[in-house]
Amino acid sequence: MIRLPSPPAPADGDAAAQWVRSHLGDLCCDTATASPAFVGGQAAADRALSEFDVRGYAAGRNEVWPATRRAASKLSPYIRHGLLPLPLVWEHVESGPGRDVDKFREELLWQEYARHLYARVGAGNARPLRYEPQSTGVESVSDLPDMACLRMVTAELESDGWLVNQARMWFASHWTVRNGWDWRRGEDYFFRHLLDGSRAANRLGWQWTAGMATGRPYGFSQYQVRTRAPGLCSTCQLQSRCPIGSRPEPAPLDPVPEVIVGPVSDEHAMAIAGPHRTISTTTPEAVWVTAESIGAADPAVLANPALPVVFVFDEPMLRRLRLSGKRLVFLAQCLADLATWRDLEVWRGDPVEVLAGRALAATHTPVPGWRRRSARLLLAQVHPWPWLVTPDSGSLASFSTWRRRLQTVQPRRARR
Numbered sequence: 093m094i095r096l097p098s099p100p101a102p103a104d105g106d107a108a109a110q111w112v113r114s115h116l117g118d119l120c121c122d123t124a125t126a127s128p129a130f131v132g133g134q135a136a137a138d139r140a141l142s143e144f145d146v147r148g149y150a151a152g153r154n155e156v157w158p159a160t161r162r163a164a165s166k167l168s169p170y171i172r173h174g175l176l177p178l179p180l181v182w183e184h185v186e187s188g189p190g191r192d193v194d195k196f197r198e199e200l201l202w203q204e205y206a207r208h209l210y211a212r213v214g215a216g217n218a219r220p221l222r223y224e225p226q227s228t229g230v231e232s233v234s235d236l237p238d239m240a241c242l243r244m245v246t247a248e249l250e251s252d253g254w255l256v257n258q259a260r261m262w263f264a265s266h267w268t269v270r271n272g273w274d275w276r277r278g279e280d281y282f283f284r285h286l287l288d289g290s291r292a293a294n295r296l297g298w299q300w301t302a303g304m305a306t307g308r309p310y311g312f313s314q315y316q317v318r319t320r321a322p323g324l325c326s327t328c329q330l331q332s333r334c335p336i337g338s339r340p341e342p343a344p345l346d347p348v349p350e351v352i353v354g355p356v357s358d359e360h361a362m363a364i365a366g367p368h369r370t371i372s373t374t375t376p377e378a379v380w381v382t383a384e385s386i387g388a389a390d391p392a393v394l395a396n397p398a399l400p401v402v403f404v405f406d407e408p409m410l411r412r413l414r415l416s417g418k419r420l421v422f423l424a425q426c427l428a429d430l431a432t433w434r435d436l437e438v439w440r441g442d443p444v445e446v447l448a449g450r451a452l453a454a455t456h457t458p459v460p461g462w463r464r465r466s467a468r469l470l471l472a473q474v475h476p477w478p479w480l481v482t483p484d485s486g487s488l489a490s491f492s493t494w495r496r497r498l499q500t501v502q503p504r505r506a507r508r
C-alpha cells in the first residue's frame with residue numbers, strides 16, 4: 093500500500109490527468125486524460141445542478157445530435173458518485189412544468205430501481221434477469237460497420253465518457269439485437285469508459301435494451317437516427333446502402349429457468365436497505381469514503397466535520413477492471429475538491445489492508461463490494477444511505493411493477 097499526495101486542483105484537467113498517469117497509470121486501459129465535457133468535484137456538481145433547468149426535458153431528453161438539441165441534464169456522473177444524492181436532485185426540479193418534472197423524476201426512479209436491484213441480487217444482475225438471449229460469436233468494437241451514427245457514439249464515449257440515453261440504446265441494440273453479440277462484452281466496454289458507469293444502471297440498461305428484462309427487445313434502425321439526429325445520415329459514407337435501413341429481426345428470447353428478482357424476506361430487505369438512523373459503537377477516528385459517495389453530501393462526512401477523510405484507490409479491483417483513465421481523472425478531481433475543505437488521505441492498495449485497525453465512520457452503501465469490505469473493517473459509526481425510496485421486500489421483476497407499488501414518493505429531506 094502507498095499513501096499518495098492529494099491530487100491537484102479540480103479545474104485543472106491536465107494536472108489531474110498527470111497525477112493519475114504518475115500514480116495510477118499502470119491500472120488504466122489507456123493513457124489518462126480528462127474528459128473535455130465534465131469536471132469532477134463537489135463545486136462542479138453543485139454548479140451543474142444549479143444550472144439545470146428541467147423545462148423542455150420531456151420533449152428533448154431523447155435528442156442525440158447535434159448536441160445543442162439535447163435536453164438531458166448531464167448530471168449522471170455526479171449522481172453516480174453521490175455528489176448529488178437523488179433526493180436533492182428530486183427536490184431541485186420541484187417548481188418546473190408538471191410534464192417535465194414528472195418525466196425527469198421518472199428517470200430518477202429508474203436509477204433508484206437499478207440500485208435496488210443491484211443491492212438485492214449483486215452480481216446476479218450480470219445474468220439475464222427474465223429472458224435469455226442467444227449470442228453468436230464475434231464481438232468487438234472494431235467489427236462494427238463504419239456508420240456515422242455508431243462512430244459518433246464510440247467517439248463521444250471514448251472521449252467524453254458520457255452518452256445520452258438514446259445513444260446508449262442505439263449502440264446496445266445494434267450490439268445485441270441486430271448482431272446477437274454477447275451483451276456482457278458490450279456492457280464492459282461501456283463500463284470502462286462511462287463516467288457514470290455503474291454495474292447497477294449499466295447492466296439494467298443493457299438488459300432492458302436487449303429484452304432480457306421485459307422480453308421485448310428495443311430495435312434500432314435508421315429511422316431513429318433520422319428522427320433524433322437529423323442530418324447525421326448525410327455525413328455517412330454508407331448513407332445510400334445503410335446496413336440498418338430496416339428494423340432488426342430479433343432472435344427469440346427464452347424465459348430464464350430461475351428468476352432471481354422475486355420477493356425476499358423482510359429481514360433480507362432490511363439488511364439491503366441498511367440502518368434508518370446512525371448506528372454508533374465507538375468513537376471514530378476517520379471517515380471512509382468510496383467512489384459511491386465522494387462529496388459533501390455523504391452522511392458520514394457531514395456528521396464528522398472534524399475528522400480526516402480517507403479514500404483508497406482499490407488496487408486489486410482497478411487492476412482487474414482496467415478502466416479508462418478519464419474515470420480515474422474524474423475521481424481525482426473529486427478528491428482534489430474534497431481536499432480544499434477537509435483533511436484528506438488518499439491511498440493506493442487493498443482498502444481492507446489500508447484501513448485495518450482504524451475506527452471508521454462510513455455511510456452504508458448498497459453495493460456488494462462495500463458490503464464485503466466493510467464486513468472486515470472496524471466500523472465505529474454507520475450512517476444511513478440517502479435512498480429516494482427505501483427498499484422493500486416485494487418483487488423487482490419489472491420497473492413497472494415496482495413503480496406501481498410506490499404510492500407517492502416522499503424522499504427524506506436531502507441534507508447539505
Ligand SMILES: Cc1cc2nc3c(=O)[nH]c(=O)nc-3n(C[C@H](O)[C@H](O)[C@H](O)COP(=O)(O)OP(=O)(O)OC[C@H]3O[C@@H](n4cnc5c(N)ncnc54)[C@H](O)[C@@H]3O)c2cc1C
Nearest residue numbers: 164165166167168199202203257260289290293294297298
Ligand atoms: C445500455 C445503457 C447503459 C446505461 N448505463 C448507465 C450507467 O452505467 N450509469 C447510469 O447512471 N445510467 C446508465 N444508463 C441510463 C441512462 O442512459 C443515463 O443515466 C443517462 O443517459 C445519463 O444522462 P443524464 O444525466 O443526462 O440523464 P437524464 O435524462 O437527465 O436523467 C436524469 C438522471 O436520471 C437517471 N436516469 C435517467 N435515465 C435512466 C435509466 N434509463 N436508467 C437508470 N437511471 C436513469 C440518471 O441518474 C440521470 O442522471 C444506461 C442506459 C442504457 C440504455
